[in-house]
Amino acid sequence: MDEPILSVRDLVVKFSLRGDILTAIRGASLDLYPGETLAIVGESGAGKSVLTKTWNGMLDANGWVDSGSIMFEGKDLAKFKTEQEWLTIRGSKIAMVFQDPMTALNPLKLVGKQIQETIELHQGLHGEQAKKKAIDIISQVGIPDAEMRYHQYPHEFSGGMRQRVVIAITVACNPKILICDEPTTALDVTIQAQILELIRNLQKELGTTLVYITHDLGVVANVADRVAVMYAGEIIEYGTVEEIFYDPRHPYTWALLSSLPQLGVKGEPLYSIKGTPPNLFVEIEGDAFAPRNPHALKIDFVKAPPFFQVSPTHYAKTWLLDPRAPKVEPPPIVKSMQSKYKEYAI
Amino acid sequence: MTRKELQTLTAIEDDALFTFAQYDPEAAEKTGYSDYSYWKSTFRIFFKNKTALLLLAIMVLLVVFTVIQPYLPNQKDPTKIHIDPATGHQLRNHPPSKEFWFGTNVIGQDLWARIWSGTRTSLLIAIIVGIWEVVFGIFIGALWGYVRQLDALITEIYNVINNIPNTILLTLLAYIMRPSFKTMVIAMCLTGWLGMARFVRNQIVIIRDREYNLASRCLGTPTWRIITKNVLPYLVSVIVMRIALSIPGTIGWEVFLTYIGLGLPIETPSLGNLLNEGRRVMMSSHLRYQLIFPAVVLSIITVSFYVLGNAFADAADPRNHY
Amino acid sequence: MLKYSIKRILQSIVTVFIVITVVFLLMRLLPVEGYYGERADKLTDAQKEAILRKHGLLDPWYVQLKNFYSSLFKGDLGNSIIYRRDVPVVDILKPKIPYSFGFGIASLILSLIIGLSMGIHMAREKGGFWDNVWSAFVVFINAVPAAVYLLFIQMYVTSITKLPILFTKGNFVSYILPTVSMSLGGAAGYAMWMRRYMVDELNKDYIKLARAKGMPNKDIMVSHVMRNAFVPMAQYLPSSVLLTISGSIYIESLYSIPGMGGLLVDVIQRQDNTLVQALVLIYSVLGIFGLFLGDILMAVFDPRIRLEKEGGAR
Secondary structure (H helix, E strand, O other): OOOOOEEEEEEEEEEEEEEEEEEEEEEEEEEEEOOOOEEOOOOOOHHHHHHOOOOOOOOOEEEEEEEEEEEEOOOOHHHHOOHHHHHOOOOEEEEEEEEOOOOOOOOOOOHHHHHHHHHHHHOOOHHHHHHHHHHHHHHHHHOOOOHHHHOOOOHHOOEEEEEEEEHHHHHHHHHHHHHOOOOOOOOOHHHHHHHHHHHHHHHHHHHOEEEEEEOOOHHHHHOOOOEEEEEEHHHHEEEEHHHHHHOOOOHHHHHHOOOOOHHHHOOOOOOOOHHHHHHHOOOOOOOHHHHHHOOEEEEHHHHOOOEEEEOOOEOOOOOOHHHOOOOOOOOOOHHHHHHHHHHHHH | OOOHHHHHHHHHHHHOOOOOOOOHHHHHHHOOOOOOOOHHHHHHHHHHHHEEEEEEEEHHHHHHHHHHHHHHOOOOOOEEEOOOOOOOOOOOOOOOOOOOOOOOOOEEEEEHHHHHHHHHHHHHHHHHHHHHHHHHHHHHHHHHHOOOHHHHHHHHHHHHHHHHHHOOOOOOOOHHHOOOOHHHHHHHHHHHHHHHHHHHHHHHHHHHOOOHHHHHHOOOHHHHHHHHHHHHHHHHHHHHHHHHHHHHHHHHHHHHHOOOOOOOOOOOOOOOHHHHHHHHHHOHHOOOOOHHHHHHHHHHHHHHHHHHHHHHHHHOOOHHHO | OOHHHHHHHHHHHHHHHHHHHHHHHHHOOOOOHHHHHHOHOOOOOHHHHHHHHHHHOOHHHHHHHHHHHHHHHHHOOOEEEOOOOOEEEHHHHHHHHHHHHHHHHHEEEEEHHHHHHHHHHHOOOOOOOHHHHHHHHHHHHOOOOOOHHHHHHHHHHHHOOOOOOOOOOOOHHHHHHHHHHHHHHHHHHHHHHHHHHHHHHHHHHHHHHHOOOOOOOHHHHHHHHHHHHHHHHHHHHHHHHHHOOOOHHHHHHHOOOOOHHHHHHHHHHHHHHHHHHHHHHHHHHHHHHHHHHHHHHHHHHHHHHHHOOOOOOO
């Protein structure tokens, strides 16, 4: 594989919340390779969004990078402080598509203008030229009547169309890395597929590196090359999409896959992960997932596991991979994955 | 197995740790919880505001003092006209001294006693108006929100009253009735409830229509619980804020009505009357104390209530509870 | 937009009629003694009745109301009773309008300049030193009754700066203090709302997207935040314009400016019922008209309202 375009090492992110300190990212490491599509999955609050927000300085005001590094084009983004520094990254290098297109656009500004101002920022075009380019991009993202749409306000667009506009804005940035933070969660199922298709086509055209944040494993199977699974502010397993779906190793990944409604067996209750994610206000000893893990070992409560290599591209952070550990079979649903996965990914 | 036992285990035999632990469903549930409490957060943020705390202390002292002042020793009657024993005339414009701390006014009344008596009058008006505003406002607001047949009617009435500048409405009402304590209170009560009613109406529409309340109801939460849990805390904080803010507001109106000649009768000391009396003599620099003393007391009262009302409103806003 | 405007115009007209009727009827509740003038005790009962008849006060209320409206449509607001006996109200008001108008416009412009720049500065430095300084100013002006600080300005600033205490026509130096003091209240209000609306806008999602696409904060402020924050302000602009133009009651009487605001204080103290009634009506109509213009202005600025707003309570 190539050199990573972005590489995160031992990142710790903290927030001050209601007078207490919360550790949202507890030492996450991750590599992103040029041109690939990486999906970051995990339940709400696992730190997926926070992790990517550290890459373009978009953390909320009460959060900060406590330690660790984020290397991108020879610079450590974790050390960035001033707006001036971040302006060299935002948009032009790393752009973002947000979850809710209904609120992501300025309601009082023409849609076309909002795209145009982005072009003027990043492509050195101005006035009529920028406007022409904006109209081009509007049709590029699959919005008909681009000329007319340029002169409309966001409330005249449907949800799916607005998400296309948001995507158009990121296209106008022409970024190296595009982060899609649950880009389809707020949309109708029928629209979801169209938006995913659009992003995939644009990636092919522009050669962008894509990062998907999602808790929808269906989306993952459709779009991703590689998957990173997050739990309680850590990445606990990562590998190619096939490895994560066919051969998952971490008990949390098993649980996550078992709770996929698409994989449920008719007539049997749907699997759900028992318990709740840990309280991030207190320091976690051992493996964060241990209290909810039916396969937990005694050592899980004492010491956090290191990463064990499964294949050159597949790593998992669980003591079950230690040679001393007893052999544990993944749950039957996960074992039957291979066949189901094929029909499901189409 | 306790943590201590486990740690001793680590020291003795590493391999023993690689056996299954007992799965404890209770421990799994225990990990994640929210310790959020509306009132705890509200008070935590309020008490972090040092200016507000200082003003709270000043305000409590001031209010307590205003109430007990007449019962303290050596206090004078606010309406008694003092006579200069040397000349037998009224003790006019006597500058501040040991005997008359804030001096006397143009007809020889003790300004210190008049200021506290005036503060009592003005605070009383403010509190009556504030409470009325809350009670009547909630009543009308509830009708407005709940009784759908009344919605259009009350909306129209609201629009009409709200369309007229408050200054003018108050002036007109005070002009029609004869100047008195009652007139002042009634005029302010007639105009003050609008904001509160509108707020309550909006809250009720929210209870009715907001998705989280709808969801809560679908889960079988009884209406009273939605009201006590989702609406009342917010409402209580709004009530506190309204009463706090009605004090500077009411005092302001009182001063205004007095200024244009529709205030309380001159015999009744009030902050508006004192200010007006002081204004008449303010251009002679040795008599300015007659304006400055009431103005300073009035400003301390209005500023502290205003800041406290707003600080409490900020603290009570869940959006600030991060 | 057109439908909304028409609806809003009709609504305002109805409100104007209701207000005029209610004000007129309320004024009928007043004791009639005011109409006898200064020599009331010397009049015989017959003379008194003649006066009341002349003013139409012996007619039933609906006839009075009808007569009032018919003269109102001819532009006749009645005659003064006490202030300037038997002089038409319209003639009394006419020379006063330019004063109120001039001072109103001048102080409005000043208060907008001070208030908006203060509000923008506060929002940008939120939580910082200047935010606290300006906030203290805003709190003081909002909390303390205007009479207090206006009196102190007149009392101290005149002696420190040697500016004239009273207004003299043609002496421009005497215009400074009234204009500046008149603009303080408005400035504090504009500053507070501008800051609040800007902070509200700053917390919205579209600001996140604007930041994420690499827009410098300065540009976001100018082309997104300030723009959007000004829209809700626009709603209140016309009413404050109209009400400032119609003269500040305090300022005009404090500085003896012969405008409408000062006149109101005068005629209230002298109980000239027709002039009080006329001024109350003028101010109310200006208020209603201001809110109407505000709603229209808001709809012009905000495309969502243009299409969706149904009217109803604000």
